[in-house]
Amino acid sequence: MLEETEITVTDERCPVEAVAEIIGQKWVSLIIRDLAKGPQRFGELQHSIKISPRVLSARLQELEIEGLVSRAIFAEVPPRTEYTLTERGQLLVPLIDEMRRIGQSFI
Numbered sequence: 001m002l003e004e005t006e007i008t009v010t011d012e013r014c015p016v017e018a019v020a021e022i023i024g025q026k027w028v029s030l031i032i033r034d035l036a037k038g039p040q041r042f043g044e045l046q047h048s049i050k051i052s053p054r055v056l057s058a059r060l061q062e063l064e065i066e067g068l069v070s071r072a073i074f075a076e077v078p079p080r081t082e083y084t085l086t087e088r089g090q091l092l093v094p095l096i097d098e099m100r101r102i103g104q105s106f107i
Contacts, residue, residue, distance in 0.1 A: 022066060027051055027059050029096055032085065035069065036093045039082040068092070
């Protein structure tokens with residue numbers, strides 16, 4: 001006889017869901033891919049990804065709020081801003097690399 005399993009609903013987020021919510025947003029995986037190479041300026045990211053400035057700015061702000069990207073502003077003329085992955089952001093690099101590897105089978 002099979003036992004019935006009681007399902008308990010909790011307020012805890014599923015770890016898979018938490019990561020999927022981040023990298024599932026359009027452009028985020030490409031931003032992480034590019035920042036994995038090292039610090040990038042806004043224009044470099046925009047040129048590489050072919051993304052509108054407004055959307056790139058919004059995604060970078062979201063990633064900064066999530067603690068995945070840091071922004072450094074240099075007092076130069078003209079001012080220079082560079083974006084880098086934080087330690088937390090670096091955790092996603094192996095996932096992006098694996099997505100790239102597996103993606104080769106889909107193209």
